[in-house]
Amino acid sequence: MALSWQFWALLAAAFAALTAIFGKIGVAGLQSDYATFLRTIVILVMTAAIVTFGGHWRSPAEVPGRALVFLILSGLATGASWLCYFRALQIGQASQVAPVDKLSVVLVALFGGAFLGERLSFQNWTGVALIAAGTILVAWR
Known part of the structure; x- marks a missing residue:
């Protein structure tokens, strides 16, 4: 099980x-961009330790x-996402922000088909539509 994609997902x-929970608490009283910066330092240190102890440096x-190039683009997208996420957490409720953030699942399905040639079945697209509908039902009050 520990080697399956499902376990890691x-x-x-x-x-x-x-x-979302820790971020909502942590961003209180801080400027959201600075909170994101601090979080990123922690992630950098943690990831460097994992790479070091795993012997994966190159x-x-x-x-x-x-x-x-694509890792740099991914890093830029991640940074932008985190900055936006922490700003949203600062001004919104975590129980509303997190579901909207998970609309990324819907966008990945669309982008995966458009840019990676991935094909989803009718059943898969139904699930994507339900995720979008669920997001709306959970996030907007």
Whole structure:
């Protein structure tokens, strides 16, 4: 089970839920961009420790150019997402912000089809539509 994508995806969901709760508490009384900066430092230190202890360090010059470009773009998108997420948490309720943030699931399905050639079945698209509808039902009061 620990090697399956489902295991890691469920852990990611659990940690994302904790991110919303801890972030909402942590951003109180701080400017949201600064709170995001502090959070990013913690993530950098934690990830560096994991890479170090796992023996996975390598020279960035060894990373293929295409991979490096897309990792940089992914990092920029992540940073923008985090800045927006913490700002939303600062001014909204965590129980509303987190579901709207999870509209990323819907967007990934759309972008995956458009840019990666991924194909979803009717059943899969029904699930995507239900996620979108659920987001609306949970987030807007």
